[in-house]
Amino acid sequence: MEDKKEQELDEIRKKLKELLVTNLNLENIKPEQIKDNEILFGEGLGLDSLDAVEIVVLLQRNFDLDVKNMNEEKKIFYSVDTLSRYILEKRKR
Amino acid sequence: MQTNKGAPKIIARKRGNVFGFWFFRVLSKLFGLRGAYGFLYFVCLYYLLFDRQTTIGALAYVRRRFAGSGFLRSRFYIYRLFISQGKQLIDRYVAISGNVRFDIKLEGTGQLFKLLRQRQEGFILLAAHVGNWQVALTTLKNLNRTVHLVMRPEDNPAVERSLHISKEGDFVRIISPEADLDGIIQIMHALKEGDIVSIMGDRKYNFDALNVSFLGDKAYFPYGAFAIAAAANCPVVVLLSARISYKRYLVDVRNVLYPRYTDAAGKQEELRNFVQEFATILDRYTQEYPYQCFLFHDIWKN
Numbered sequence: 001m002e003d004k005k006e007q008e009l010d011e012i013r014k015k016l017k018e019l020l021v022t023n024l025n026l027e028n029i030k031p032e033q034i035k036d037n038e039i040l041f042g043e044g045l046g047l048d049s050l051d052a053v054e055i056v057v058l059l060q061r062n063f064d065l066d067v068k069n070m071n072e073e074k075k076i077f078y079s080v081d082t083l084s085r086y087i088l089e090k091r092k093r
Numbered sequence: 094m095q096t097n098k099g100a101p102k103i104i105a106r107k108r109g110n111v112f113g114f115w116f117f118r119v120l121s122k123l124f125g126l127r128g129a130y131g132f133l134y135f136v137c138l139y140y141l142l143f144d145r146q147t148t149i150g151a152l153a154y155v156r157r158r159f160a161g162s163g164f165l166r167s168r169f170y171i172y173r174l175f176i177s178q179g180k181q182l183i184d185r186y187v188a189i190s191g192n193v194r195f196d197i198k199l200e201g202t203g204q205l206f207k208l209l210r211q212r213q214e215g216f217i218l219l220a221a222h223v224g225n226w227q228v229a230l231t232t233l234k235n236l237n238r239t240v241h242l243v244m245r246p247e248d249n250p251a252v253e254r255s256l257h258i259s260k261e262g263d264f265v266r267i268i269s270p271e272a273d274l275d276g277i278i279q280i281m282h283a284l285k286e287g288d289i290v291s292i293m294g295d296r297k298y299n300f301d302a303l304n305v306s307f308l309g310d311k312a313y314f315p316y317g318a319f320a321i322a323a324a325a326n327c328p329v330v331v332l333l334s335a336r337i338s339y340k341r342y343l344v345d346v347r348n349v350l351y352p353r354y355t356d357a358a359g360k361q362e363e364l365r366n367f368v369q370e371f372a373t374i375l376d377r378y379t380q381e382y383p384y385q386c387f388l389f390h391d392i393w394k395n
Contacts, residue, residue, distance in 0.1 A: 049317075053324045
């Protein structure tokens with residue numbers, strides 16, 4: 001059961017990294033170079049709030065997820081891992 | 094918008110306070126609207142002589158719009174700008190208090206209704222510091238959509254008071270651009286729900302901006318509204334308003350832009366075209382209404 005969850009998470013992380021590189025036009029970065037726990041905004045990957053716009057749209061279009069509860073869900077934007085866990089959790093509902 | 098944690102908050106100095114609004118309300122009741130306007134000539138002279146920051150801010154616009162004006166002439170233009178703004182502040186206050194009725198001529202609202210019928214999602218309403226955008230906003234009430242104003246917390250009280258936003262069930266809500274990700278999430282959610290998100294498109298504050306031509310010189314305009322529209326696949330409707338005569342206003346929403354990316358590698362350059370289009374619309378506006386551009390800030394300086 002845990003293995004299956006981990007496998008699903010891995011797939012989501014991989015897809016997410018590819019989508020980030022493609023949609024955010026991250027120059028000189030390959031999807032596999034992004035670490036699972038790397039901070040997305042500010043330090044780390046250095047994304048800004050306009051990139052957040054793209055991520056919100058990316059979640060809507062690719063995972064059919066609507067981020068709306070700011071207080072609870074802003075922490076999901078911390079890293080690829082937090083985003084992936086959020087996607088997995090919402091998918092299962 | 095950008096992630097600007099730790100960046101100093103810009104505190105805007107506000108002309109007009111509770112006492113000022115009360116004073117002009119009493120004047121308008123005692124002497125009518127024209128009587129209240131009359132007193133403005135003295136108040137604005139005071140601001141021209143002693144509010145150095147605003148005068149210098151206005152000078153940046155005046156120097157470009159009225160190129161070649163000397164010291165005295167440029168001060169005279171600034172004085173006219175202050176009086177024009179004062180009249181619009183009084184109009185805004187009495188209009189919203191319901192004391193005086195204004196004739197508002199609407200241009201392009203049919204197109205807005207069509208846009209809303211065609212789409213489930215909302216759109217971005219791009220406003221500017223020209224004319225009386227708060228009065229213009231009240232005319233959008235009959236679109237039957239919630240309007241989310243993206244504005245800084247320190248601007249909220251004045252706008253809340255003047256638009257009576259605090260009333261329950263009002264059609265206007267506030268989103269703070271300083272809320273970083275929260276703000277973005279709120280904007281995106283509002284657009285998805287079919288609401289209208291109003292953003293000021295002519296002041297960059299400390300947000301990301303692009304350099305485009307405006308009044309014959311390179312000026313910095315924020316591009317966040319266009320980036321959001323391109324990502325959310327929604328149109329940008331430019332909101333312009335102008336005082337055309339005594340108790341008469343024009344609200345113009347004819348300009349609709351559709352920012353889209355065609356080349357993922359050059360997103361910023363593509364956005365620049367839309368920012369330029371907006372600046373050109375404002376340029377045309379200032380040719381027609383030179384004393385209704387209240388950009389009391391040097392947007393030509395980065």
